[in-house]
Amino acid sequence: MSTRHDVCASKEVTIGTLKPVKVGRMTVVLARLPCGSLRAVSGRCPHHGARLEFGCITGLTEAIGRDAMKMEREGEILRCPWHGFEFDLVSGEPAVAPPSARSMRLRFFDVAEDNERVLVTI
Amino acid sequence: MPLIDTDVHESFSGVKDLTPYLAEPYKSWIANGAWRGFSQPFAYTSPGNGNRADVQNEDGSPSVSDPAMIKRQLLDEYDVTYAVLTGYFYPTGLKMQYGLSSAMAAAYNDMVAAKWLTYDKRFVGSIQVNARDPETASREIDRMAAHPQMVQVMLPVVDDIAYGHPYYRPIFEAAERNDLVVAFHHTVFAQGPYGMGLHYIERHSLISLAIMGQVISIILNGVFDTFPKLRFIVLEGGFSWLPHVMWRMDREYRQGRVEVPWIKKLPSQHARERLRLATQPTEDLTTDQLLKVIDLIGTDDLLVFATDYPHFDFDDPNAAVPRALPDDLREKILWKNAAELYGFDIPGAGARAAAAE
Numbered sequence: 001m002s003t004r005h006d007v008c009a010s011k012e013v014t015i016g017t018l019k020p021v022k023v024g025r026m027t028v029v030l031a032r033l034p035c036g037s038l039r040a041v042s043g044r045c046p047h048h049g050a051r052l053e054f055g056c057i058t059g060l061t062e063a064i065g066r067d068a069m070k071m072e073r074e075g076e077i078l079r080c081p082w083h084g085f086e087f088d089l090v091s092g093e094p095a096v097a098p099p100s101a102r103s104m105r106l107r108f109f110d111v112a113e114d115n116e117r118v119l120v121t122i
Numbered sequence: 123m124p125l126i127d128t129d130v131h132e133s134f135s136g137v138k139d140l141t142p143y144l145a146e147p148y149k150s151w152i153a154n155g156a157w158r159g160f161s162q163p164f165a166y167t168s169p170g171n172g173n174r175a176d177v178q179n180e181d182g183s184p185s186v187s188d189p190a191m192i193k194r195q196l197l198d199e200y201d202v203t204y205a206v207l208t209g210y211f212y213p214t215g216l217k218m219q220y221g222l223s224s225a226m227a228a229a230y231n232d233m234v235a236a237k238w239l240t241y242d243k244r245f246v247g248s249i250q251v252n253a254r255d256p257e258t259a260s261r262e263i264d265r266m267a268a269h270p271q272m273v274q275v276m277l278p279v280v281d282d283i284a285y286g287h288p289y290y291r292p293i294f295e296a297a298e299r300n301d302l303v304v305a306f307h308h309t310v311f312a313q314g315p316y317g318m319g320l321h322y323i324e325r326h327s328l329i330s331l332a333i334m335g336q337v338i339s340i341i342l343n344g345v346f347d348t349f350p351k352l353r354f355i356v357l358e359g360g361f362s363w364l365p366h367v368m369w370r371m372d373r374e375y376r377q378g379r380v381e382v383p384w385i386k387k388l389p390s391q392h393a394r395e396r397l398r399l400a401t402q403p404t405e406d407l408t409t410d411q412l413l414k415v416i417d418l419i420g421t422d423d424l425l426v427f428a429t430d431y432p433h434f435d436f437d438d439p440n441a442a443v444p445r446a447l448p449d450d451l452r453e454k455i456l457w458k459n460a461a462e463l464y465g466f467d468i469p470g471a472g473a474r475a476a477a478a479e
Contacts, residue, residue, distance in 0.1 A: 047406075048441040054176035056169050081175030082436050084168040099406045 002110075002121050010116045013038060016075050020053035023122055028109060029053050030118060031089055034075040039089050040120045042107035045080045047098075054081035060095065078106070123453060124203040124468050125439055126460035128400050129307070129357045129428035130196065131210045132238050132245075134230075135179070135187040143229035143236075148222050157222070160215055162310035167322045168434035177432040186432045189241040196431045197244050200439055203457060204466055207238055207247045208357060212278035212309050214253040223252040224262070231266045239271040246464070248276040248305055253283060253290060260296040267300035273464045274303035274355070279332050281313040286336075286343025298349045303463060306336050307357040326435075333359030334367055337397065341371060344384045346392040353396045353463060358430055361399040362407070365418035368393055394421045398463050400428035401455060402437040409444040422451050426460040 007021040007028065019030040020043060027043030029052045043052055059074035077095070078087045086095035087106050098104035110121040134140070137159035141152050151157065166172040177195065179188055186192060196202060211230055213223040227250045234247050249266040251259035266272050275297045277285055285293075285306070297304050314328030315335075333356055340346065340354070371389035379385065385392075407415065416422050429437050443455050461471035 048436070048438040050174070050436075050438075051176055054174075056175070079169050081169050082434055084434060099408065102406070102408070 004119050004121045006117050007120050008118050010113050010118055013118060016057045018053050018055060018057060018078075020051075021118075021120070023120060026122070027051065027053060028120055028122070030111070030120075031057060031078065033089060038111045038113065038118065040109040040111035040118075041078070041089075041092075042109070045082065045085065046104045046106065047080065047085055048082060050080050050082040052078065052080065055079050056081075057089075058086075060086070124457040124461070124470075125200060126427065126457045126464075126466065127196065127200075127202050127205045127429045127431070127439075128355065128426050128460050129208050129402060129430050130192065130205040130245075131186060131430070131432060132189070132192065132207045132234065133186045133210055134233065137211075137226075139187070140226055140229040140233060143232040144225055148225045148229075151222070152226075160211070160310065164310075164318070164322050164325060166434075170434050172434055173432045174434055174436050189238055189245075192431065193242055196429065197242060200429075202244060203468060204244055204246055204460075204464070206273065206460075206464070207234060207245055208276060208305065208307055209234070209248060209250055210309075211250070212276070212280075212307075213250065214278045214283070215280055215309055215311050216252075217254070217282075220252060220255045220258075224255050224258040227252045227259070228262055228265070231262070231272075235266070235269055235272075239269065243271070246271045246273045248272070248274050249302070250276055251293065253277055253285070253293060256290050256292040260292040263293070263296035263300060263302070267296075267302060272302070274305045276305050276307060277336075278309045279306055279336055280309055280311040284335065284339035284343075286339030286341075286345055288343070291345075291348070294345055294349050294352060298352045301351075303353050303355055305355045305357055306333065306359070308332055308359065329358065330360045330363055334363055337367060337393070338371065341389045341392050342374075342382060342385065344382065346396060347384055347386055353398070355398040355400065355426065355463065357400045357428060358402060359399065360403060360405060361401060361419075361425060362405060362415050364393065364399060364424075365415065368419075390420070394419070394424065398424055398426050398459065401425050401442060402428040402430045403435045404437055404442040409446040412444060412447070416451070422454055423459055423462075425455045426463065427456045 005023050013019045013030045013032045015032050020027050029041045029043050031039045056079050058077050059071040062072045063069045076089050078089050092106040094104045112119045169175040213227045216223040230250050238245050308329045312332040314331040318325040368390035461468050
């Protein structure tokens with residue numbers, strides 16, 4: 001049975017940063033997308049289990065031709081602190097498809113804000 | 123289950139840390155900043171700039187200079203039985219001033235012995251040498267081999283050395299007479315067949331080719347035949363390429379043995395008997411793919427586990443070696459093969475092979 005947990009104040013979760021919180025023995029990483037929405041992500045990378053709180057929020061490098069590098073979707077991409085795998089915080093999907101027959105999607109939990117508090121349901 | 127990590131990169135906060143272990147004139151040179159150490163000729167692209175981003179040294183240095191941190195993040199976190207320290211400061215990279223290079227290798231060894239091997243008995247060490255001065259390297263191996271926790275000689279893979287060349291034989295002689303393993307590890311100077319390429323991703327993908335070249339060099343130049351008791355380990359070069367290299371060398375041997383009659387065994391037999399490959403980086407193979415590669419290699423004695431801590435492409439033992447593997451194979455990869463290679467006294471480990479036959 002899932003339970004709603006009051007994990008921190010809303011103002012503690014800012015765009016471009018990762019906020020780890022403990023829910024029981026599990027670490028959940030909170031992030032705020034540029035649109036204002038929250039994400040609550042399981043604290044371990046689905047690849048090798050790195051602690052995602054040490055990762056970084058970034059964007060996607062894109063290029064039109066090799067000389068026109070630019071950063072798009074800033075604040076919507078989570079990079080793992082170990083191997084640097086990129087994950088889309090909007091969808092949870094990895095930027096590059098995983099090897100066949102393997103799931104490598106971020107695990108999201110329901111998250112809401114109420115009265116300036118962040119509530120995660122696990 | 124025991125766990126042996128065959129590739130752990132201890133370091134220092136800077137080359138000046140070697141000063142207490144250097145004699146003059148090099149002591150003053152390094153103390154005064156006459157040389158400031160190697161720097162890589164590229165920018166890292168991982169979040170931790172080449173290291174895991176969760177590796178934070180208390181002194182703020184980019185390298186791992188704190189034994190307590192490795193103990194906490196690796197030895198204790200994963201209950202590691204033995205961690206083979208492999209360094210990432212390889213004086214062979216200095217192409218000039220071989221006296222300085224050899225002195226720094228000796229100083230680094232003394233630092234590892236004083237700071238790391240005494241810190242935790244689970245640490246075992248690699249003897250660093252300046253391979254460009256093989257006679258001095260040979261004496262350094264004899265000197266450091268007296269330390270009971272030194273288990274191997276480290277030969278760094280750089281851009282201009284193929285270790286099969288007869289010039290380097292004194293190093294192998296010293297390793298053999300001291301009953302040490304010979305390890306190969308890439309460096310920031312290692313190159314593929316056309317250099318490093320134009321991007322970090324290219325350079326990093328080429329590392330396995332640099333390693334393949336060394337395996338071909340030492341087997342086809344007779345190092346395995348000249349030193350029949352020596353055993354070799356290749357670190358951080360991957361392993362899925364080995365079937366190809368063995369098949370290719372065997373075919374070449376069948377058609378070209380006339381040129382190298384001192385090679386008495388099929389190259390693949392030499393490799394299976396005395397070459398070991400560390401699993402990292404594991405390339406995300408599925409269980410079935412891994413079993414197929416091992417089948418093609420022809421023996422399950424060959425793979426040994428490594429994390430490559432603290433580098434960004436760290437392999438977590440719980441994720442890198444599939445739990446779906448048969449238990450006996452998983453144990454071989456995670457500890458038994460390495461225990462046999464290094465002669466670690468762990469209950470349940472097989473006896474170390476006394477000879478290659």
